[in-house]
């Protein structure tokens with residue numbers, strides 16, 4: 001009984017904390033929830049960004065590409081297992097955002113990759129990113145820079 005009560009308090013606190021720093025964007029039928037990136041070391045020239053993209057339309061959409069002024073190049077990456085090693089590579093043809101469904105960009109899976117960062121990503125910064133959708137068009141979002149261990153589940157080894 002006591003444990004249940006404690007669990008309730010903890011999950012309520014987690015909800016409030018999440019709501020407090022969540023930020024969401026909308027473009028047509030597409031919603032983008034809490035786009036974020038991990039802070040980077042000064043010598044680090046690459047970084048990844050993650051978010052949840054939902055589609056309230058009756059037909060599917062596609063995330064075709066992304067652009068940002070913070071890096072020389074922005075790519076959409078997938079991670080695959082090759083000979084027991086996780087490797088990432090650019091996706092071809094974009095990523096599906098199913099009708100009434102969602103696309104999750106998260107560590108160890110699909111992500112937006114910044115190649116040739118012009119400056120280190122600093123904790124708390126809000127950085128510009130434009131997402132290009134096949135049907136919804138361009139969505140301008142701000143990526144929030146989170147701590148290095150944020151959203152951690154398995155390493156994301158950047159080459």
Ligand SMILES: [Cu+2]
Nearest residue numbers: 048077088113
């Ligand atoms: Cu990558």
